[in-house]
Amino acid sequence: MWQLFQFPLCPFSRKVRLLLGEKGVGYDLVRESPWLRRDEFLDMNPAGQTPVVAGEGGITLIHSQAICEYFEETCPRPPMIVGSATERAEIRRLVALFDETVHNEVVAPLMSERMLKRIVLRTSPDAKALREAMKIANTHLDYVDWLLDHRRWLAGAVLSLADLAAAAQISVADYLGGIDWRGHERTKEWYAALKSRPSFRPLLSERMEIVTPPPHYDKVDF
Template sequence: MNRLYHVPLSPFCRKVRLVLGEKRIEVELVEERYWERAPDFLRRNPAAKVPVLRMDGRTMAESHAICEYIEEVHPDPRLMPASAGERYEVRRLTGWFDDKFHSEVTSKLLYERVNKKVSGQGYPDSRNVKAGAQAIKYHLDYMGWLLDQRRWLAGDTMTLADFTAAAHLSSLDYISDVDWNRNANVKDWYAKIKSRPAFRSILADQVPGFPPPAHYANLDF
């Protein structure tokens, strides 16, 4: 059985889960309290980060490398386009969300509101929370601009870029930090991707002490 060591609200873990789900690859989910730096976990990944995927006799870390491995070994359905230019755009947007969006938004909202409490690191820094709440507006507007020109974020087909963005936004939606009324294009895009079977296990996530809002698992939100 394939095994994924993960944290439920980690966008990097969710990205891998979405790719596995879209390709209908069964996986056992093992929740890993990575901040405790357990010796067994450090042997699997000395960087002490999740996700870690055990698959095909390999133990793999780093979400983007994992996703590209899955794409190459299980190419159907395709999540990376055929042409080099289209693949570049997918990788550019994947980097945008995992780097810029994560730094400016996810780390300042999700990590401050949830991760600090769960890992016993204290209380949220209100300055970071305010900065994240302001920054997400810019990112939603940018997504809206992209979707005004394309069916999906990177082009006319759904790709890894969409799952990467959805992984971050779904984590933030769990704590009601996404204003879905800001841009109709973004809301429609999220409704489409949220309704895919790959999303089912994510919408069923529950984090003790942090109940999701009523709309979180509602496909018609």
């Protein structure tokens, strides 16, 4: 059985878990708090970040995109980086947009202000940084609305890793109260469809210690 080192609000671990769920790959969760910089974890991943996936034959897979590409190659059904080379490039573009731009501009500041400051630093969040992150979140949701005006799923006609990467980042932002859903009906419908998938249900029921989500967080009809 694979072991997945993660913590409940790690958006990159969520992306991997959604992929493994869609592909029906089983795994055990191992709780890892990367901010503690545990020696044994740093020996496994010098970058010090979750997720890490460890397997039976001594295999260690590191970095969410490397992990997703590995399972796409070794467990190709159902495909999640799907289509022609050009379509696959569009999926990977969107994955990177959410993993990097949306993460850095929205999810990372929310995690820093509303999670790390509470759990680790025991200080108050910076209201200005939170407002700025939520404002940027709104412009990214506008872009998702626009994509969904033109496509059934984010990258095209079928569900792909782009949807899973986007839902992973958005779900963490939503848990941390950083998403104002008003005016984003198309994105809300798309997110409700993802929330109701069996791959997503276990994630929505998990909680981070101390930090509680808003009441709508785990409801499919929100």
